[in-house]
Amino acid sequence: MFLREFWHKLGSPKWFYQISTGWMIGFAVAALVLLVVGMVWGLAFAPADYQQGNSFRIIYVHVPTAMVAQSVYISMGVAGIVLFVWRMKLADVAIAACLPVGMMLTALALFSGGVWGRPTWGTWWEWDGRTVSTLVLLFLFIGIYALREAIPDITLRGRASALVAIVGTINIPIIKYSVDWWHTLHQPGSFSLTEKPTMPVEMWAPLLVMVLGMYCFAGYIILARMRIEILLREQRTQWARELVA
C-alpha cells in the first residue's frame, strides 16, 4: 500500500525534487566517508599481496568502478522498462543522469585496469575477458549517448534511448558469458555476494567499503544530475519559480 502510493508520487517531478534533497545529501555524506575510509584503509593498512606486492592496492579503485558501472547500465535498462510500461517522465530523467556517470566509471575502470595490468601482466592493455566486457559496456554507453544527441525531441529521445538500454541489458549476460568463455586470463571473480570470498578478510573488507562507497557516490551524482534535469524541464512551472523565490 505504501509502495503503491510511493510509486504514484514518483510521477510528480515536484514531489521527487523535494523528497530527493535528503537522499542526495545522505548519499553524498555516506560516499565521502566510505570512500575516504576505504582508500586510506586500502592504501595504508591492507596487507600487500604476496605475489603482486603493493600494485595489488589498485583493486580498491578498479573493482568498485567496474562493478558500479555495470550496475548503472542495468539500472538504465530498468528505467527504460519503467518508461515504456508506465510512461513515467522521471525514468527518462534517470536515463539521462545515468549516462555520464556510467561512461565515466567505465572509462575509469578501463584506465585503472590498464595501469594495474602493467606491473602485473607486463602490458598496459591485455585483450582478456573482463577488459573486453568493460570495453563493450563503454561502447554501449557511447551508443546510447550518441543516439540521444541525434534526437532533438525530448519524448522521442527518451523512448529511443530506453529501447536501446533494454535491448542492451538483455544482451549483457550473453556478451559477458561469450567474452568470458572466449578468454579468461584474469583471476576468477575476486568478490561476490553469494560465495565465500577467497581473499583474507583484511583484504576484502576495505574492498567492500569501497564498493559501498562507490554505489553511494553513483547514487549521489545520479540524483544530483536528475535534479538539475528536472529544474531544466520544469522551469516554466509554478513550483520551480516558487522554489527559487
Place this chain on the structure above:
Amino acid sequence: MQFESMAEFFAMGGHGLYVWLAYGATCAALVGSALAVRIGAKRQIQQLKLAAFHQTRCSSESQT
C-alpha cells in the same frame, strides 16, 4: 599501518607510479564530477531566478 615511513608509503614497493596513477585518476574523476554537478545545480537555479525575475517584471509592466 603496513609501511615504515612516508617515503616507503609513496614508493609502494616500486609500484608507486601505477598505484598513484590509478588512485589519482579515480580521485580526480570523482571530485571533478561532484564539482560539476554542484556547479550545474547552481547555474540551473541561477537561470531559474533570472527567468522568474524577468517574468514578474514583464507582468507588472503590462499591468501598469
Place this chain on the structure above:
Amino acid sequence: MILRLFFSELRLLARNKAQVLNPLAFLFLGVMLFSVGVPSAVQGNGIYAGAVLWFIVLLTNLLALDGLFRRDYDNGVLEQILCASEVPFMVILMRIFVHWLHTGLLITLLAPLLSLALGIELHALPVVMLALLLGTPALSFIGATGAALTVGFSRGGVLLALLVLPLFLPVLIFGAHVVNDAVAGNGNSAQLYWLAFISMVAFTIGPFATTVGLKISVQLQ
C-alpha cells in the same frame, strides 16, 4: 496472410536488385581485400579464416541494414504500415525475415565459394554452413532494431554501427570459434547451440523492439 505478406516482400526485393547485389559484391570484395592484405589469413591452414569470414559477414549485414527501412521511410509507406495495417508487427517480421533471406541465407548458400576463397578445407564446410545458418538470424533481428531507430537520420550509418556492432560480438566469438574448431577437425556442438540460442533470443525480442523503434522514428519526421 503471412504468405501474401511474404511474397509481397519478395516482389519488393526483386524490383530492387541493387539491395541484394551490393552487399554481395561487398562480401566478396571484403574477402578479397583480406586475402590480399593478410596472406597468412588464407595460407595458415585456416586459423584466421573463421574470424575473417564472420567479420565480413557482420559488416555485410550491417551494410545491408541501412536499406532495410530507408526507402519506405522516405516515401511515407512506413507510416502507412504502422498506422493502417492491422498487424504492423507481422509486416515488420516478414521484412526482417526477407532481409535475412538475402543476407544470411544467401551467404550460407555461398559459403562453399567463400570457404574456397578463405582456404577453409572441404571437411569443415558442413559445420561452417550450419554455423552461418544458425548465427545470421541473430544479426538480422538485432540489427533491425538499430536500423529502425536510425532510419530517421540522413546520416545514420555510423550511429547504426555504433549501436549494433557491440551486440554482434557474441555471434562473432562463437561463430569464429565454431569455424576454427571445424577446420582443426574437432567437433564442437556447444557453440552451435549457443549461436542458435542467441538467434532465438534475438528473434524473440527483435521484431517487437523494431516495431517500437520504427514508431519512434516515424514521429521524428
